[in-house]
Amino acid sequence: MTEPTPTAADAPLPSAPPxxxxxxxxxxxxxxxxxxxxGSVLYLMYARGAFEATQQLVLLAEDSDGVVVGMDVxxxxxxxxxxxRIELGADGKARVVVDVPRSEAHWLRSTSIFTLERGLVGGAKLRAFTGIPDDPALPDxxxxxxxxxxAGAEIPRLLxxxxxxxxxxxxxxxxxSPLDLTLRxxxxxTGKLNGPAGAMGLIAGDDKNSQQLLARANALLLKTDSLIGNADSRVFGRGGIMTDAQATVVQLNALLADTRGSLKKLDAVLVEAQAVGANAKAATADxxxxxxDVESNLRKVEQLVNEINRKWPFKREPEIKLP
Known part of the structure; x- marks a missing residue:
C-alpha cells in the first residue's frame, strides 16, 4: 500500500471554477x-393616499404649536x-394646509368646527365636528x-x-375678621339664652332690666288671669249672662208653643168657616x-225678645221667625 505524497505548505490552492x-x-x-x-415606495405612497383625489382645507390659528406635518385630522x-404643510400667513397667523380625500370630504360641511386640543399628556389632536350633516358641503x-x-395654558390661571x-x-x-366677630x-x-333670664334677658339687655321686665310680665299675666276668671264667672257662672239667657230661651219656647197652639186653633176655625158657609157669623165671633189671644202672645214674645236683647251682649239684632 503506497502512502500519499505530502503537499508543500506554500503550494497554491486550486482555483474555483468560473x-x-x-x-x-x-x-x-x-x-x-x-x-x-x-414597488414598496409605490405601495407606501398608495397607502398614504398619494394617488387619491384630494381637496385642500386651510385652518387658520394664532400659532401652530403642537401641529406637525403628517398629523391626521x-x-x-x-x-x-x-x-x-404649515406656513405663516401675511396676517401673522399660522396656516395649516390639510389634504382631505374626496371619499371622506362628505363628512365636512360648511358649518363644521375644527379644534386643536393640547393636553397635559400626549401630543396635540386636530378634530372636526359637524353638527348638521345636511348643510352644504365644504368647498375646495x-x-x-x-x-x-x-389645558397647560389654564394652569397659571388656576394657580x-x-x-x-x-x-x-x-x-x-x-x-x-368679620366672621370671628360674628361667632363671638x-x-x-347663646350664653344669655342659656342664662337664668333666658330670652327675656337677651331682649332686656342687662340683668336689672331683665328682672324688671320679668316682674312686669308676671304682673300683667296675673291681671290677665283675674280678668279671664271674672269674665268666666260673669258669663258662665251662676246668675251670669248664660244662665239668664237659658231661662229666657225656656220662656220663649213656652210662648212659642202657646202661639203654635193658637195658630192651630185659628186654622181649624178657618177650615170650619170655609166648610160651613151658613154659620159664618158665629165663626167670625169665635x-x-x-x-x-194671638196678639197677646205676640206681645209677650216681643217683650221677651226685648228682654233677651237687654241681657244678651253677643247679638244686638236677633231675629225670631214665628211659624
Missing amino acids: VRNAEFKAALLLVLMFVLVS TFSGFPVGRVR GAARPLLVGD AAAKELLQNLTALTGAE NVQGV LAPLRA
Whole structure:
C-alpha cells in the first residue's frame, strides 16, 4: 500500500471554477432589487393616499404649536384628512394646509368646527365636528378658523385663582375678621339664652332690666288671669249672662208653643168657616177672641225678645221667625 505524497505548505490552492453568466445574473439581481424598492415606495405612497383625489382645507390659528406635518385630522375618531404643510400667513397667523380625500370630504360641511386640543399628556389632536350633516358641503380650498384648547395654558390661571382663594380664606378666618366677630356675638347671645333670664334677658339687655321686665310680665299675666276668671264667672257662672239667657230661651219656647197652639186653633176655625158657609157669623165671633189671644202672645214674645236683647251682649239684632 503506497502512502500519499505530502503537499508543500506554500503550494497554491486550486482555483474555483468560473461562474457562468455572472454579469447577467448580477444585472438581474439589481433589476429585481430596483423593482422591489420601487414597488414598496409605490405601495407606501398608495397607502398614504398619494394617488387619491384630494381637496385642500386651510385652518387658520394664532400659532401652530403642537401641529406637525403628517398629523391626521379626525372626525368621530377616524382620520378624514392629513396635514400637508404649515406656513405663516401675511396676517401673522399660522396656516395649516390639510389634504382631505374626496371619499371622506362628505363628512365636512360648511358649518363644521375644527379644534386643536393640547393636553397635559400626549401630543396635540386636530378634530372636526359637524353638527348638521345636511348643510352644504365644504368647498375646495376653504379657509376655516382653528379653535385652540390648551389645558397647560389654564394652569397659571388656576394657580392664581387658588392663591386668591387662599388669601380670601385666610382673611375670612383671621383673628379680627368679620366672621370671628360674628361667632363671638353668637357665642354671647347663646350664653344669655342659656342664662337664668333666658330670652327675656337677651331682649332686656342687662340683668336689672331683665328682672324688671320679668316682674312686669308676671304682673300683667296675673291681671290677665283675674280678668279671664271674672269674665268666666260673669258669663258662665251662676246668675251670669248664660244662665239668664237659658231661662229666657225656656220662656220663649213656652210662648212659642202657646202661639203654635193658637195658630192651630185659628186654622181649624178657618177650615170650619170655609166648610160651613151658613154659620159664618158665629165663626167670625169665635175669631175675635182667638185674634186677641194671638196678639197677646205676640206681645209677650216681643217683650221677651226685648228682654233677651237687654241681657244678651253677643247679638244686638236677633231675629225670631214665628211659624
